[in-house]
Amino acid sequence: MPGLYYEEFEVGETIEHEKRRTISESDNQRFCDLTMNQQPLHLDEAFAADTPFGERLVNGLLTMSLAVGVSIPDTTDGTIVANLSYDNVEHPEPVVHGDTIRAQSTVTDKRETSDGERGVVTMHVEVFKIDENGDDVLVCSFDRTVLSLKRPS
Numbered sequence: 779m780p781g782l783y784y785e786e787f788e789v790g791e792t793i794e795h796e797k798r799r800t801i802s803e804s805d806n807q808r809f810c811d812l813t814m815n816q817q818p819l820h821l822d823e824a825f826a827a828d829t830p831f832g833e834r835l836v837n838g839l840l841t842m843s844l845a846v847g848v849s850i851p852d853t854t855d856g857t858i859v860a861n862l863s864y865d866n867v868e869h870p871e872p873v874v875h876g877d878t879i880r881a882q883s884t885v886t887d888k889r890e891t892s893d894g895e896r897g898v899v900t901m902h903v904e905v906f907k908i909d910e911n912g913d914d915v916l917v918c919s920f921d922r923t924v925l926s927l928k929r930p931s
Contacts, residue, residue: 781850781857783929784888784897792884793901797848798908800878801836809840836873841918845881845905849922853883859896859925867920877907879917886921890928897926 810820818825819835826834842864873879887900900923906914 780852781855782853782926783857784890784899784926785929787885787888787897787899787926789885789888792882793849793852795848795852795881795883797851798878798880799844799848801840801844801873801875803834803875806834806836806840806875809837809843813837813839815839831872831874833874836875836877838869838873838918841869841873841879841905842867842920844879845903845918845920846922848881849883849901849903853901854924854926857927859927862898862923862925863921865921865923867918869918871907871915871917873907873917877917879905879907880914881905883922891925896928899924899926 806820810816815837817837819829819831820837821834823834826832881903883901883903885899886902888897890897900921902921903919904916905918907917909915
């Protein structure tokens with residue numbers, strides 16, 4: 779399994795996810811269509827031009843979803859029982875079409891379940907876009923709590 783078992787998560791460890799993703803206009807359009815989110819700030823170029831941002835913004839839930847997706851191979855691929863919660867979601871900076879994002883997950887807590895057969899792991903996920911200078915700009919952060927399998931005996 780490429781994912782980590784409960785025992786392999788270490789509190790304080792930061793996992794840099796190598797996979798990156800450039801978000802296109804069609805990615806944003808399809809995500810908005812799929813989720814029935816017709817917010818003009820995401821879809822209407824003329825509307826968005828008259829906002830303080832001056833252009834359409836990528837749906838924040840797409841940014842968050844992509845961050846979870848790129849984190850899966852390094853964290854929970856094949857070793858998860860369930861996602862339990864997503865908490866403390868923040869979007870400090872906007873993402874626009876053409877931005878490339880990357881993510882990292884820091885393990886902030888872990889504990890065994892009461893039956894001792896699984897474990898609960900919480901990770902603080904940070905999502906960055908790479909600006910024109912190649913620097914990281916924080917665009918989303920959240921806490922993801924998962925129910926993880928323990929390593930088979």
